[in-house]
Amino acid sequence: MSETQHYQIGNFSFQNGTTLPTVSLAYQDINPSAEKTALVVTCFRGRLPNTCTFASGALKSYRVIVVALFGNGESSSPSTTPGFPSTVDYPDCVRAQHQLLLDGLKISTLDVVVGFSMGGQATYHWTMMYPEMVKNAIIICSSARTSGHNRQFLEGPKAALENATDYVPVALRTSATPACVRGIRAFGKAYSAWLTSADWFDQQLYTSLGFNSQSAWDETTTGANYNGWDADDLLAMLGMWQRGDITALGKEPNLEASLVRINIPVLLMPCQSDQYFRWEASEKESKMILNATFKPIPSVWGHIGGAGACKEDTQWMDNEISQFLSR
Amino acid sequence: MSETQHYQIGNFSFQNGTTLPTVSLAYQDINPSAEKTALVVTCFRGRLPNTCTFASGALKSYRVIVVALFGNGESSSPSTTPGFPSTVDYPDCVRAQHQLLLDGLKISTLDVVVGFSMGGQATYHWTMMYPEMVKNAIIICSSARTSGHNRQFLEGPKAALENATDYVPVALRTSATPACVRGIRAFGKAYSAWLTSADWFDQQLYTSLGFNSQSAWDETTTGANYNGWDADDLLAMLGMWQRGDITALGKEPNLEASLVRINIPVLLMPCQSDQYFRWEASEKESKMILNATFKPIPSVWGHIGGAGACKEDTQWMDNEISQFLSR
Incomplete structure (x- = not known):
């Protein structure tokens, strides 16, 4: 396993107007001597060590930089940084990541950017903000703009x-x-039924994770899984997710006009049973992107199927990524 | 509009072991001189005056008794009744309703029992507990046993x-x-994204309800719509819903063996876009019931499509009910 490193950026201005004397980006640099480079961005409630990077599979021959979103507790976050802005947004994260790569690591070309969920939304921002730097994009269980339904679901845990x-x-x-x-437990409870799918519960697939009952699964999923997470870090990321919208970059007036600007190959892998980043939305996006490959994950694992929660799904994604990158 | 009446039952024992000296059932008696009789049971967070009864449509020629579940604030509830049991269950509600009909109103035959959501689960209990009394059943957006997914979703608002x-x-x-x-608002927030469907949000159908934005809809849906609701009444009903399971009646060991006992015609009307009482579950149930008619509501209104939230859906259901009862 790679070690977590930190890159400091001085005098960093967030788009909400806050400027901090220093912000820190946490990242891992896996297989740094490889010729090609991949960037993987963390997801909501995602930490670097448990991010699904495909570094031992489809990206085995790549240098894989894994970078943590602001607010995840590893990069600068409300819990780590006095004066952290009241709102943080994807453009802030992606601008900082760009500085890390260009100035810190002297990387000016990314052969591929990969992101799951919020990481996928960050990936979309990469394609719009630094198109000259990105050769391929892989968007897993995500969307270019957070849907009204998704925004509303997040109102619950919040x-x-x-x-x-x-x-x-x-x-x-x-x-x-x-x-x-209690607050974090309630957050976890209000989030929990969205994670997978109704079929997943019907098939009692929590047993495949080692839990012998739904309530045992609940106990860990809404309890221990939040250990070490700060309430305000969760809220900072959640707000970024709710506001996630590439059209807010202001480059184009609407989603279609924005997506049609993407002139690199994009692999879209929603999960067939995802309840909030729905495959239907990804399919629509795939039709607006000039060079899109649409491959829905055939799984009942719902959203977390795209996070590496199920070995078969991860293997399936790994194969698709290999094919996509070797075309 | 019919007036709400109350029927008192003395010395009522709940299945959790609590006995109360008196419980009260709230009901309305619409068109009492009609020959045929329908019973309509309220839903979660449902009150008698806003229950969709079909009394001016498909059930126009019926006497329609609308009865409130325990815990709804009209029938005996934690907020109205000192010593109310810590748990209340469908068999309690249905046993009390049976007493109201048989002893109070001298009704011994129900031409049809109709229920939406929790009312549908109560209807299933009617078919199992008093099969000799019920001639037809109409189950709208409901299930014979609350699914694991549905149970988990309810953990959120709770x-x-x-x-x-x-x-x-x-x-x-x-x-x-x-x-x-604040607690009830948080409850409403955690519930809100489940009510309709992702397509409903995409199509901004809150505008058809007179709201000019999603946040205006949210303001009412998670705020004013809960006016007059007591926290413990909501929790009492929610618990009943989570435990809802006709196999718990102990008459048969499993769902199929239970459902195959139902020997009356049953109309199952799930909504195609219901996120928790899913049509797939109703379809499975329809295959276990000897004389079932399966008619999914073709709508993006999700669960509340079955509650009368959308005029077209209500008209559609009304037509299906007419056809079903006139066969």
């Missing part, structure tokens, strides 16, 4: 956390403030 | 409410306890 009895915004916390436990 | 800063269980409230506002 409200569950913000109204919880032990939620205190980071700016108001003291050394005596107890940890936010 | 946790959002129970962990909220202003939630106080009814037994611990005093006259100084402020109303639970």
Whole structure:
């Protein structure tokens, strides 16, 4: 496993107007001597060590840079950085990542950018913000613009956390403030049924993860899986996700006009059973992109099928990525 | 509009072991002189006056008794009844409804029982508990057993409410306890994206309800729509829903063996875009019931399509019910 490194950027201005004297980007540099380079961006509640990178499969012959979104607790986040802006957006993340690559790592060409979920939305921003630098893009279980339905679903965990009895915004916390436990648990509960799919529950596939009941799965999924996550970091990322929209870059007035500008090959891999980043939306996007390959993951694992939660799905994606990159 | 009446039952024992000296069932008696009789059962967060009864359409020539589930704030509920049991279940509701009809209204035959959502689950219980009394059943957007996915989705609003800063269980409230506002709002938020469908949001169908934006729709849907609802009443109904399972009646060991006992005609009308009471589950049930008619509502209105939220869907259901009852 690769070690996590940190790259500092001085005097960084976020698009909400906040400027910080220093921000930090956490990243891993896997197989750094390889000729071709891939960038993989983390997802919501994603940390570098557990990101599905395909580095031992389809990207085995690539240098793989894995970079953490702002707000994930590894890169600068509300929990790590006093004065962190009240809102952070994909363009902030992608601009900082661009600086890391160009100035920090002296990389000026990315053979491929890969992202799952929020990482996929960041990947879309890469194709729009630095088109000259990206040769291929792989968007897994994601969308160019967060749908109204997806935005509304996120209102649930957000409200569950913000109204919880032990939620205190980071700016108001003291050394005596107890940890936010109930709020994060409620967040996890309000999120949990969206993660997979109705068929996944019907087939009791939590048993394939080693849980002998749905409530045992719930206990870990809405509990231990949030260990180490700060309430305000979750909220910072969630807000970025809700606002996710490549048309907000202002380069083109609408989605079709934006997507048609993408002139590199794009592999779109939604999951057939994803409840919020739906394959139907990816299919529509694929028709607006000049050179798109649309390959829905045939799985009942829903959204997390694209995150590497199911070995067969990961193998399937790995094969598709290999084919896509070797065409 | 019919007036709400109350029927008192003395010495009522709930299946959790609690006995109350009196419980009250709220009901409406529409068109009482008609020859044929229909029973309509309320749904989750459903009140008698806003229940979709088909009384001016397909059931125009019927006496329509509309009856409120325990926990809805009209029939006995945590908010109205000191010592209300910590759990209430469908068999409690249906047993009490049976007493209302047989002893109170002297009705011994129901030409049809109709229910949407939780009302549909109650209807399933009617067919199993009092088969000799029911001639037809109409189950709208519901299921004979709450799915694992549905149970998990409900964990979200439940946790959002129970962990909220202003939630106080009814037994611990005093006259100084402020109303639970934030908790109920969080409940509504965690529920809201499930109500309709992703396509409904894509098509911005909140505009057809008079809202000019998704956030205006959200404001009412997660706010004003909960006016007058007590936190513990919502939780009582939610628990009943989560435990909803006709096999728990113990008459047969599994779902198929239970459903095959139903020997009356059943009309199953799930909605094609319902995210939790899915049409696929209703279709499976329809294959286990000897005399089932399976008619999915062709709509993007999701679950609430079956509640009368969209005029076209309601008209469609009304036609199907007419055909079903006149066969």
